[in-house]
Amino acid sequence: MLFKQMNYFVTVVEKNSFTEAAAESFVSQSAISQQIQALEEELGVELLQRQHRKFTLTPAGEHFYREAKQMLAQIDELVTETKRIAEDEExxxxxxxxxxxxxxxxxxxxxxxxxxxxxxxxxxxxxxxxxxxxxxxxxxxxxxxxxxxxxxxxxxxxxxxxQPEVQIELSARNPLSQQDAIDIQASKGIPCILIANSEQQASEEDFYRNTLGFDGTFLFAESLEEGRMMVIGNRGFLPIEVAGTLPAPAVSVKRLPLTKNGKALIRNxxxxxxxxxxxxxxxxxxxxxxxxxxxxx
CATH class of the missing domain: 3.40.190.10 (Periplasmic binding protein-like II)
Known part of the structure; x- marks a missing residue:
């Protein structure tokens, strides 16, 4: 069985016309008709019931059409990805x-x-x-x-x-850690620890101050690990993006929702x-x- 015959058959069914299928496939109508007849002979079943210039699918033809269409799509994907991989050494x-x-x-x-x-x-x-x-x-x-x-x-x-809620990590020694949530305005007495290098500190501070509305002081850490060590030392609170499953915080650290005007802050x-x-x-x-x-x- 040739994939070309399968492709001809799917095209005839979708166009509902031998003439249009032949034009799309750039072959003659007689050629495409002969290929589908050869396909039926190889399968040993009738796929189309022909009535003058019209046809209907047999139950076997309906099944073959669905499976052939899916198989041809998979072959196209296989060819595309094989070529893509071949174009790049790595x-x-x-x-x-x-x-x-x-x-x-x-x-x-x-x-x-x-x-x-x-x-x-x-x-x-x-x-x-x-x-x-x-x-x-x-x-x-x-x-x-x-x-x-x-x-x-x-x-x-x-x-x-x-779209997760923003949470913060705060030392368990801080009295605010006993609350269920911390409002961003109520937290302004505690420094906000941001993860940013010297070149990005200004833009990070601008976002937290002017977009989220934090009106306190800022401390900066080069890495998440450094920021968490600062939290353990009770130097401030660290905003954490709760996108997915996070590991549990350290024993001496509390993780709490950060709110604004009583509503959870949401990030996309x-x-x-x-x-x-x-x-x-x-x-x-x-x-x-x-x-x-x-x-x-």
């Missing part, structure tokens, strides 16, 4: 994620993706929101896991993943990538990540 996927993110879903997504696509080499970087945005603009990363801080741009795919987590750089692997990784987040909701 296929790479460059990922970026927020430095303050510590959810397990990203690690699980990388592990699951790597098992499915072992031919893809994954490179990983982290940074602040602005650092990751610049990485995307400069094409040094393919896709980033980050929060939304500006209006969606038509130049990017804005693949929404999860997305996978971002440039539309012009869209490819199969980026979309597959984003879908794996989305599935894992959905399973935790």
């Amino acid at each position: 296929t790479q996927l460059n990922l970026g994620y927020l430095r303050v993110y510590s959810g397990q879903e990203l690690h699980q997504a990388i592990a699951e993706f790597s098992m499915t696509y072992p031919e893809v080499s994954i490179n990983i970087v982290n940074g602040t929101h602005e650092e990751l945005y610049q990485e995307l603009r400069q094409n040094t990363v393919d896709v980033v896991l980050s929060d939304q801080r500006r209006a969606f741009s038509d130049e990017y795919v804005n693949f929404e993943l999860v 987590y997305c996978a971002f990538w440039r539309k012009e750089r869209t490819n199969y692997y980026i979309e597959e990784f984003a879908n794996v990540l989305k599935k894992l987040f959905d399973e935790e909701e």
Whole structure:
């Protein structure tokens, strides 16, 4: 059985016409009719009941049409990805994620993706929101896991993943740690610890002060680990993005929701990538990540 015969058959059924199917396939009507007859002879079943210039599908023909269409789509995908892999000596996927993110879903997504696509080499970087945005603009990363801080741009795919509440980590020695939640205005007497290098400190402070409304002082740490050590030392509170499943905080640390005017602060987590750089692997990784987040909701 030739895949070409299967393709002819699917085209005839979808066009409901031998003439139109022949024109689309760039062959004569007699040629396409002969190929389908040869297909029926090889299968030993009648796929079409012909009535003058019209036809109807037999039950066997309906089954063969559904399965053949699915199989041809899989073959097209196989050919496309084989060519893609052949074009690159080593296929790479460059990922970026927020430095303050510590959810397990990203690690699980990388592990699951790597098992499915072992031919893809994954490179990983982290940074602040602005650092990751610049990485995307400069094409040094393919896709980033980050929060939304500006209006969606038509130049990017804005693949929404999860909308988690913002929480903070605070030393258990601080009296506010006994509350069920902490309002951002009530917390201004405690320094807010942000994860940012010297070049990104101003933009991070601007976001927390002018967008979220925190009106206190700021301390900065270079890494999430350093920030958490500062929390343990009761130097301030650390905003944490609860996107997915987080490991339990240290025994001497409390994790509490951060509110504003009594309402939980919500952040929109997305996978971002440039539309012009869209490819199969980026979309597959984003879908794996989305599935894992959905399973935790």
